[in-house]
Amino acid sequence: MLALCVPCIGLAQHTLTVRVTAIPEFHAGDPIYITGNFNRWNPAEETMILQKQPDGTYGISVLLENVPSDRLEFKFTRGSWPTSECTADGRLVGPRLATLDRDTTVVCHIEGWRDDFPASTASPNVHLLDSAFYIPQLGRHRTIWIYLPADYETSGKRYPVLYMQDGQHLFDEATSQGRIGPIEWGVDEVVDSATSKCIVVAINHQTDYKDRVPEFYFRPNEDYPSVEGPQYLAFIAETLKPYVDAHYRTLPDKAHTALAGSSMGGLITFYGGLAYPEVFGTLGVFSPSIWLDHGNIENELTILTNIANIHTQRYYFYAGTSENRLKLDSTFVHMNDDVQRAIGLLRNAADPEIELSVREEGRHGALYWREAFPAFYRWFIAGTRQAVH
Structure with missing residues (x-):
């Protein structure tokens, strides 16, 4: 699995390993990016693309510094905020959270992509x-x-x-x-x-x-x-x-x-x-x-x-x-x-x-x-x- 180092100054280094075991059927060939409070929420950083694994899952390992150990926040996109992950019924939610006080592996399931649903969420009223x-x-x-x-x-x-x-x-x-x-x-x-x-x-x-x-x-x-x-x-x-x-x-x-x-x-x-x-x-x-x-x-x-x-x-x-x-x-x-x-x-x-x-x-x-x-x-x-x- 690809390992990357995100250079920062301050706290001890820990490796975050992310595995995505299921994705929506549509856009299966598109790149999947991880973004979070470790890269200023850039939704399309080329070094943050998950790699497809031999078993069909997607993964990345990132060496992180200067992220609060009790507050790692991240989300997945396909390269822009309109293509963010969402719930199965198409609504955006807050970031995923993890503790990073040691090398940590997180397993995720992406339920949906926001651009597969109507863009407007406004009430008819x-x-x-x-x-x-x-x-x-x-x-x-x-x-x-x-x-x-x-x-x-x-x-x-x-x-x-x-x-x-x-x-x-x-x-x-x-x-x-x-x-x-x-x-x-x-x-x-x-x-x-x-x-x-x-x-x-x-x-x-x-x-x-x-x-x-x-x-x-x-x-x-x-x-x-x-x-x-x-x-x-x-x-x-x-x-x-x-x-x-x-x-x-x-x-x-x-x-x-x-x-x-x-x-x-x-x-x-x-x-x-x-x-x-x-x-x-x-x-x-x-x-x-x-x-x-x-x-x-x-x-x-x-x-x-x-x-x-x-x-x-x-x-x-x-x-x-x-x-x-x-x-x-x-x-x-x-x-x-x-x-x-x-x-x-x-x-x-x-x-x-x-x-x-x-x-x-x-x-x-x-x-x-x-x-x-x-x-x-x-x-x-x-x-x-x-x-x-």
């Missing part, structure tokens, strides 16, 4: 609100998606509304992107299966990730002296929400209006709650990138002026205990610590209702936000029911 909705505050256009409950056309009811950042990644694998493949949040499936429904309005981020970042910073910092967060939030609160309320049967009051996002989208969601506490009653702040904000959010929490409105809000925070980031000065940031510190400042400043969800070993990415979203949704809906009574 997801609709394109506008492919080029104008943002007057920024002078640009943006794709906006809207989820309408299945009974919307016939019920005559009004619904709570959840506004969400990064719309590409919420409903559909065909539009999502990610470090470990196009794993979407499954927001539509969660609301589809819920007893109480809401409308979801999802705002796409800028196509280029580097252009996404300025929109999600609220205060200037040394990395981004010019930011667009205030204009972006003004668009949601002052342009998009009035449009949605005018064209759809919404419950437009604060108690039935939520804003949610993750990572940098979680950071701007947090600011959205503080800047528009009379508009957004519930905030879903998933893994907010506080560590990138140069202390601005902490400062913001010490100078709040609209205390009465913030006090009547509800904040849902999510963080994983393994969401660690290496800073340029070689120190580590722990997402859970950042969130706990921000919660303490928020409590001292205005004492709104706060719910904290911490996932042990949770990491940074759509896989974990997808798993965390159902609990947030139930919490949001429970709050809207209380508001009615």
Whole structure:
């Protein structure tokens, strides 16, 4: 079996041997690649092609360094993320996990290839609100998606509304992107299966990730002296929400209006709650990138002026205990610590209702936000029911 060395610096070397004993019937002659946290999730690294063995199985042995012994992550592809392995019914899942504290052999069975199934995973209840909705505050256009409950056309009811950042990644694998493949949040499936429904309005981020970042910073910092967060939030609160309320049967009051996002989208969601506490009653702040904000959010929490409105809000925070980031000065940031510190400042400043969800070993990415979203949704809906009574 082919042996390869992946050069890194740090931990002791161990050999990972992977054997794939069964693959789908289709594409049997295509190369199979292994990718993971040992090669920066490159889905088509030529040195990572599995070799067909005389017994018909596929295998590779890789000498690895600097991979956490308790957290080896990997997946299989046929050379691109659209050709990732998937379940037998065509859904992408999280990475395979293994412990690598010694030379290790892992035996796998690939159930399916993602490109053998329909590209779109979106519910029929997801609709394109506008492919080029104008943002007057920024002078640009943006794709906006809207989820309408299945009974919307016939019920005559009004619904709570959840506004969400990064719309590409919420409903559909065909539009999502990610470090470990196009794993979407499954927001539509969660609301589809819920007893109480809401409308979801999802705002796409800028196509280029580097252009996404300025929109999600609220205060200037040394990395981004010019930011667009205030204009972006003004668009949601002052342009998009009035449009949605005018064209759809919404419950437009604060108690039935939520804003949610993750990572940098979680950071701007947090600011959205503080800047528009009379508009957004519930905030879903998933893994907010506080560590990138140069202390601005902490400062913001010490100078709040609209205390009465913030006090009547509800904040849902999510963080994983393994969401660690290496800073340029070689120190580590722990997402859970950042969130706990921000919660303490928020409590001292205005004492709104706060719910904290911490996932042990949770990491940074759509896989974990997808798993965390159902609990947030139930919490949001429970709050809207209380508001009615």
